[in-house]
Each structure stands twice: as structure tokens, then as C-alpha cells.
Amino acid sequence: MNLFDVYPLMEVSPEKALGAKLWDEKGEEYLDLYGGHAVISIGHSHPHFNQRIKEQLDKISFYSNSVQIPIQKTFAEKLGEVSAYPDYQLFLCNSGAEANENALKLASFAKEKSGFISFSGAFHGRTSGAVVLTDNPKIIAPSNQRDDVHILPWNDLMAVETQLKNGNIAGIIIEGIQGVGGIHVPDSAFLMGLSDLAKKYGAMLILDEVQSGYGRTGRFFAHQWTAGLRPDLITMAKGMGNGFPIGGVLIHPDIKSSYGLLGTTFGGNHLACAAGLAVLEVIENEKLMEHANKMGTFLIPALQKLTGVRAVRGKGLMIGIDLDREAGPVRSELVKKYRIFTGSSAGKHTIRLLPPLNIKTNELSSFLESLKKILDGASPLI
Numbered sequence: 001m002n003l004f005d006v007y008p009l010m011e012v013s014p015e016k017a018l019g020a021k022l023w024d025e026k027g028e029e030y031l032d033l034y035g036g037h038a039v040i041s042i043g044h045s046h047p048h049f050n051q052r053i054k055e056q057l058d059k060i061s062f063y064s065n066s067v068q069i070p071i072q073k074t075f076a077e078k079l080g081e082v083s084a085y086p087d088y089q090l091f092l093c094n095s096g097a098e099a100n101e102n103a104l105k106l107a108s109f110a111k112e113k114s115g116f117i118s119f120s121g122a123f124h125g126r127t128s129g130a131v132v133l134t135d136n137p138k139i140i141a142p143s144n145q146r147d148d149v150h151i152l153p154w155n156d157l158m159a160v161e162t163q164l165k166n167g168n169i170a171g172i173i174i175e176g177i178q179g180v181g182g183i184h185v186p187d188s189a190f191l192m193g194l195s196d197l198a199k200k201y202g203a204m205l206i207l208d209e210v211q212s213g214y215g216r217t218g219r220f221f222a223h224q225w226t227a228g229l230r231p232d233l234i235t236m237a238k239g240m241g242n243g244f245p246i247g248g249v250l251i252h253p254d255i256k257s258s259y260g261l262l263g264t265t266f267g268g269n270h271l272a273c274a275a276g277l278a279v280l281e282v283i284e285n286e287k288l289m290e291h292a293n294k295m296g297t298f299l300i301p302a303l304q305k306l307t308g309v310r311a312v313r314g315k316g317l318m319i320g321i322d323l324d325r326e327a328g329p330v331r332s333e334l335v336k337k338y339r340i341f342t343g344s345s346a347g348k349h350t351i352r353l354l355p356p357l358n359i360k361t362n363e364l365s366s367f368l369e370s371l372k373k374i375l376d377g378a379s380p381l382i
């Protein structure tokens with residue numbers, strides 16, 4: 001049987017990984033500045049993570065949400081504490097798209113409306129509700145098309161208010177920092193404006209922190225850089241399980257639950273909760289949020305000084321680098337010559353960095369040296 005061929009793949013097959021390093025079958029070492037789409041938060045093969053999963057595996061790995069699963073409560077408590085949202089409620093699922101799908105449903109149920117607003121450049125996932133809010137017509141199938149979904153210009157509060165005035169908007173969804181779109185940071189006035197408008201017109205504000213959450217930007221959620229913002233719903237996945245599939249929705253205390261309103265077979269299973277707990281414990285014990293912030297403060301200005309770099313955006317360890325040339329060949333050279341993984345984005349000139357949160361200064365310095373050599377060695381193509 002052949003695999004359904006939907007992914008353009010690099011010519012690398014990692015066999016072993018530790019921290020921010022990967023090794024292929026020939027033992028060649030790679031530096032991981034991409035974390036497999038921002039998933040590796042506490043570093044590959046973290047001993048505490050591995051141990052917690054192994055211990056859980058030897059006890060019970062799965063039972064469905066039809067029995068008491070105490071580790072879910074332990075996990076929710078820890079998440080409330082580390083994220084500074086102790087009064088919110090948690091719904092556990094398995095991926096980022098699923099988290100968004102559930103958040104959209106909750107907003108729609110609560111407000112008894114069907115429409116949503118998202119923003120240009122957005123990526124919210126590939127399931128039917130999330131994909132129509134994603135700004136990429138190529139991945140929206142005819143069966144997903146809807147006329148009550150509006151992708152509005154970034155930073156345009158007037159456009160949002162006009163749409164809200166037309167009625168039938170259950171929610172506004174926005175990424176804490178736009179990831180796939182090329183690392184665009186919403187300013188605090190925009191986020192607070194959305195929150196105020198949502199309240200004024202009876203809609204919910206959904207913060208998609210699937211990529212930007214879990215300490216990546218130096219705060220637990222990127223939107224927490226905006227003082228006083230309390231979204232109705234916050235979605236997360238990626239860094240949550242450091243590679244173990246787990247997603248979740250944080251739900252404002254005013255939103256009421258009822259039996260059967262949401263559900264999933266796998267969500268919140270014992271093994272996923274053990275993985276999730278291990279991640280939170282490591283983030284807390286190793287002070288990874290502070291570390292991510294510190295590493296960003298080191299890396300961003302250093303990148304801005306490189307010839308060939310037009311702009312650097314982001315916070316902490318979620319960074320977009322705009323080059324004076326196409327990013328593709330630079331990224332290929334980084335892999336082939338210097339054995340460094342980086343990420344692409346919607347913008348052809350942008351490199352996306354999403355390394356593990358415990359990456360070391362010397363690892364970032366070696367990336368800076370390699371990128372400098374590449375950028376100094378070629379002349380701009382434009």
C-alpha cells in the first residue's frame with residue numbers, strides 16, 4: 001500500500017532525538033529550530049516526560065470518558081495554575097483543529113448564532129469549521145463552503161464592527177500570534193478592541209493559542225502580553241503534549257456545561273494526561289517561559305543585525321525572519337550544509353523559528369553563524 005502523498009518531505013529521517021538535537025540513520029546530527037511544527041516544547045525525549053509516560057503505560061493507558069479519570073483533574077488543576085486561568089474549565093481533545101472546532105461549537109451553542117469572523121492570513125486547522133476560517137482557499141473543499149463566515153482584514157476594528165452590526169456572529173477567532181501566516185503579532189489595542197466589540201454585539205472571543213501557547217512567547221499564552229484580556233475561549237494543542245497528541249479548550253467560567261454537549265472518544269485519556277502533566281511540570285520546574293523570553297531577547301536583535309534580513313517579528317521563541325530573497329533556498333542550505341531545521345510560512349521570503357523552549361544560547365549562536373554565512377555568501381535575488 002502507498003501512503004497518500006500529501007506532504008512535501010525533506011530528505012532526512014530522524015531516528016533519535018534529545019533536547020534540540022536530532023540524529024538520522026547515519027548518525028548525522030541536526031539542530032531543530034522548528035520542533036515539528038511548534039510541537040516540541042520541553043525538548044525531544046525529555047527524561048521526565050519519558051518516565052511519566054512509561055509509568056502511566058505500565059498502569060493504564062486508556063479508558064474512555066465513561067469512568068472516573070482522576071489524572072484529568074490533576075492535569076486541569078496544574079494547567080489552571082501554570083496558565084493563570086484557575087477559574088476556567090477544561091475540555092480535552094486530541095488536536096488543534098479539534099480544539100478550535102469545539103470552541104466554535106461552544107460559541108455557537110451559547111450565542112445561538114452560526115456566523116464567525118477570522119482574519120487575513122489566519123490558520124485554524126483543516127476540519128470543516130476551522131478550515132473555512134483559515135485564509136487559504138486551496139484547502140477549503142466545496143462541502144466546507146459557507147456564507148456566514150467572514151475573513152476580515154488584520155487590525156481593522158471598523159470592518160469587524162460593521163460585520164457584527166449585520167448580525168448572526170457567534171464568535172471572533174484570532175491567533176495569539178499568527179503562525180502559518182508568517183508570525184504576525186496582533187497589537188494589544190486590536191485584541192482589546194475585539195474583546196470589547198465581541199461583548200457589545202453578543203459574540204465570543206476565541207483565542208487560538210494552538211501554536212503560540214504553552215510558554216512559547218515567554219508568557220503561557222501569547223495573548224497574556226495584553227494586560228486585562230480574558231477571552232471567552234482559548235484553544236491549545238501542539239506544545240501541550242510535546243509530541244503526544246493532545247488538545248484542549250479553556251472555557252470561561254460563565255459558559256455552562258451539560259451532558260453530551262461536547263464529546264470525544266480519545267480526548268483526555270490517561271496517557272495523554274500523563275504527557276500533558278509532564279510538560280507542565282517541566283515548564284514550571286525548568287522555568288521555560290522565562291528562558292523562552294530570554295532567548296528571544298538574545299536572538300531577535302542579533303537577527304536584525306544580519307545583512308539580508310529585512311524584518312524580524314515575534315516574541316520569545318516564536319520568530320519570523322523576512323529575508324531580502326526567497327526563504328526556500330536558504331532553508332535548504334541550512335539543512336543540507338549546516339544541518340539545521342527551520343520552518344516555512346505563507347510568505348515566500350519568511351523563515352519561521354519554533355525551537356524547543358529549552359534551546360541553549362550556543363545552539364542559537366551556531367544558527368546565527370550559519371545563517372550569516374549563507375546570507376553574506378549570496379547576492380539578493382530581487
Ligand SMILES: Cc1ncc(COP(=O)(O)O)c(C=O)c1O
Nearest residue numbers: 095096097123124125179210211
Ligand atoms: C494556530 C493554529 N491553529 C490550529 C492548528 C491546527 O492544529 P492541528 O494540526 O493539530 O489540527 C494549527 C496548526 O498548525 C495552528 O497553527
